[in-house]
Amino acid sequence: xxxxxxxxxxxxxxxxxxxxxxxxxxxxxxxxxxxxxxxxxxxxxxxxxxxxxxxxxxxxxxxxxxxxxxxxxxxxxxxxxxxxxxxxxxxxxxxxxxxxxxxxxxxxxxxxxxxxxxxxxxxxxxxxxxxxxxxxxxxxxxxxxxxxxxxxxxxxxxxxxxxxxxxxxxxxxxxxxxxxxxxxxxxxxxxxxxxxxxxxxxxxxxxxxxxxxxxxxxxxxxxxxxxxxxxxxxxxxxxxxxxxxxxxxxxxxxxxxxxxxxxxxxxxxxxxxxxxxxxxxxxxxxxxxxxxxxxxxxxxxxxxxxxxxxxxxxxxxxxxxxxxxxxxxxxxxxxxxxxxxxxxxxxxxxxxxxxxxxxxxxxxxxxxxxxxxxxxxxxxxxxxxxxxxxxxxxxxxxxxxxxxxxxxxxxxxxxxxxxxxxxxxxxxxxxxxxxxxxxxxxxxxxxxxxxxxxxxxxxxxxxxxxxxxxxxxxxxxxxxxxxxxxxxxxxxxxxxxxxxxxxxxxxxxxxxxxxxxxxxxxxxxxxxxxxxxxxx
Amino acid sequence: xxxxxxxxxxxxxxxxxxxxxxxxxxxxxxxxxxxxxxxxxxxxxxxxxxxxxxxxxxxxxxxxxxxxxxxxxxxxxx
Numbered sequence: 028x029x030x031x032x033x034x035x036x037x038x039x040x041x042x043x044x045x046x047x048x049x050x051x052x053x054x055x056x057x058x059x060x061x062x063x064x065x066x067x068x069x070x071x072x073x074x075x076x077x078x079x080x081x082x083x084x085x086x087x088x089x090x091x092x093x094x095x096x097x098x099x100x101x102x103x104x105x106x107x108x109x110x111x112x113x114x115x116x117x118x119x120x121x122x123x124x125x126x127x128x129x130x131x132x133x134x135x136x137x138x139x140x141x142x143x144x145x146x147x148x149x150x151x152x153x154x155x156x157x158x159x160x161x162x163x164x165x166x167x168x169x170x171x172x173x174x175x176x177x178x179x180x181x182x183x184x185x186x187x188x189x190x191x192x193x194x195x196x197x198x199x200x201x202x203x204x205x206x207x208x209x210x211x212x213x214x215x216x217x218x219x220x221x222x223x224x225x226x227x228x229x230x231x232x233x234x235x236x237x238x239x240x241x242x243x244x245x246x247x248x249x250x251x252x253x254x255x256x257x258x259x260x261x262x263x264x265x266x267x268x269x270x271x272x273x274x275x276x277x278x279x280x281x282x283x284x285x286x287x288x289x290x291x292x293x294x295x296x297x298x299x300x301x302x303x304x305x306x307x308x309x310x311x312x313x314x315x316x317x318x319x320x321x322x323x324x325x326x327x328x329x330x331x332x333x334x335x336x337x338x339x340x341x342x343x344x345x346x347x348x349x350x351x352x353x354x355x356x357x358x359x360x361x362x363x364x365x366x367x368x369x370x371x372x373x374x375x376x377x378x379x380x381x382x383x384x385x386x387x388x389x390x391x392x393x394x395x396x397x398x399x400x401x402x403x404x405x406x407x408x409x410x411x412x413x414x415x416x417x418x419x420x421x422x423x424x425x426x427x428x429x430x431x432x433x434x435x436x437x438x439x440x441x442x443x444x445x446x447x448x449x450x451x452x453x454x455x456x457x458x459x460x461x462x463x464x465x466x467x468x469x470x471x472x473x474x475x476x477x478x479x480x481x482x483x484x485x486x487x488x489x490x491x492x493x494x495x496x497x498x499x500x501x502x503x504x505x506x507x508x509x510x511x512x513x514x515x516x517x518x519x520x521x522x523x524x525x526x527x528x529x530x531x532x533x534x535x536x537x538x539x540x541x542x543x544x545x546x547x548x549x550x551x552x553x554x555x556x557x558x559x560x561x562x563x
Numbered sequence: 564x565x566x567x568x569x570x571x572x573x574x575x576x577x578x579x580x581x582x583x584x585x586x587x588x589x590x591x592x593x594x595x596x597x598x599x600x601x602x603x604x605x606x607x608x609x610x611x612x613x614x615x616x617x618x619x620x621x622x623x624x625x626x627x628x629x630x631x632x633x634x635x636x637x638x639x640x641x
Contacts, residue, residue, distance in 0.1 A: 057613055058590075059592060059595075076614070080637075082633030103617070114578070121596070122596050122598060124579070143595075145580065145595050146595070148579075148580065148581075149579070272592075273592045274591045274592055274597070274598060274599070275598075275599060302601075445589075447580075454600075457566070504611045505611065508607060508608050508611055511607065512576060512577060512604055512608070513602050515577075515600075515601055515604055516579040520588070520596060520600040520604070521600055521603040523600055523601070523604060525603075
């Protein structure tokens with residue numbers, strides 16, 4: 028297939044060919060242990076080795092491999108090496124539980140997972156339900172355990188560091204991220220190699236990344252921000268990144284900002300709100316003179332954080348908006364645009380948003396409606412894997428319906444208003460209420476359940492679960508713990524309800540559908556609206 | 564009362580890993596899945612099983628498992 032695209036090649040070999048081989052692609056900072064600099068030449072060699080590993084294992088373009096790793100260098104080598112081979116690379120958040128893994132690996136028919144030894148237990152529990160899964164490549168074992176549990180270090184040591192990545196068409200599949208909807212299982216959002224054009228352009232024009240910058244994106248590679256802006260955008264521009272393997276720690280984070288001389292920082296509102304709560308004295312001693320800009324993504328950035336940053340950090344925070352499906356920033360605040368605190372900002376060049384009614388009619392400025400985008404941008408997803416019908420349902424009247432609602436004001440700024448479905452945005456992660464409800468129903472005590480997102484000062488939204496127990500079971504602290512841990516370990520820690528409420532009945536309509544709208548209204552003490560369809 | 568054994572059992576349950584062996588120096592960075600949200604699960608479970616309560620101020624002082632152990636020990640009856 029003719030073309031000039033290959034994300035793996037563009038992020039490595041192309042940078043070396045431009046004379047950046049000796050430049051640091053990233054500084055790896057583990058939670059503890061020595062820091063290591065990895066040059067673009069080394070990133071090229073390591074990803075070449077991985078591409079050769081896949082060739083030796085018989086992978087062909089279009090097959091699917093997942094990484095299931097915490098942030099670590101192997102994540103980047105495997106991701107780019109997979110793309111060099113035109114194998115599709117999916118990434119899994121390292122705190123996913125059994126159900127979340129099974130849904131994603133099962134639906135995609137993934138042939139291999141790159142993971143670490145301590146995650147083998149989770150994968151082992153679901154392995155017999157994954158007939159397509161052939162190999163587990165384990166980053167921290169020295170020798171192969173069996174014919175299908177293989178040592179990543181041993182494979183890499185035996186593989187050649189030379190590989191010429193075939194260039195391909197813009198529409199060749201590249202990256203796969205699963206995203207949650209309000210009904211059904213998570214959907215596999217498939218992107219293509221041509222998406223790098225949009226990720227590179229927005230990294231340059233929105234994040235303002237240039238040759239001399241040190242960039243730190245705190246997102247995990249399990250999510251789209253972690254791949255679009257923790258890998259592809261900056262490395263396609265030859266920009267040096269900092270990658271830190273530890274958890275949130277305010278002092279440690281500011282040590283990194285100062286000592287690593289970070290110039291552009293991309294983080295999330297929840298993290299920024301946590302920093303705001305630490306107390307301003309923490310930041311007084313830091314020299315942030317190198318830090319030019321702070322950007323944010325994940326959920327709406329409340330004006331309070333912007334005002335705090337202006338006062339304490341002496342920096343503007345620029346909120347950006349995009350989705351897994353859009354692959355790159357679509358609407359944004361940026362340094363050349365006056366920030367209206369609380370606003371999403373304005374569209375990126377080439378992006379045409381519209382506010383439409385449910386029937387596709389354009390709405391006037393100031394009126395709330397569906398936030399839609401005119402299709403055709405380079406990083407637009409090309410399908411929901413194995414679910415073309417769901418993909419088609421996202422488009423109407425010549426627009427992609429994002430699922431968010433918003434208004435556009437008379438000055439052209441967009442303002443996020445909420446979701447048009449039941450998806451919960453907690454800490455910047457989309458959680459399907461269906462996944463939470465399904466996990467709860469796995470427990471023998473639970474007869475019915477319903478999950479909603481409720482406003483939260485830190486997380487933007489928190490997961491609130493309503494539980495109706497079978498006769499003979501009584502609510503109690505131990506049961507509450509059991510439910511919490513079950514969701515955390517079956518779905519993920521981020522799906523864990525912040526509140527569990529035991530009720531006598533879950534409201535459903537006459538066809539048995541959970542009326543989350545009614546649950547939410549009751550929780551918030553609001554009117555329940557039209558309940559004519561509520562079952563008796 | 565020995566705290567380390569029941570605390571180990573709680574860690575293994577919360578983080579779904581039977582191989583966790585606690586040490587005083589251990590931090591969140593040493594345990595897979597120990598993020599801010601699973602930390603809430605950990606604290607809630609410890610409070611229920613040991614029948615104790617941590618203050619917000621105490622929670623902020625825990626830098627490692629050793630701090631957590633010491634705090635639990637102080638709250639338990641002699």
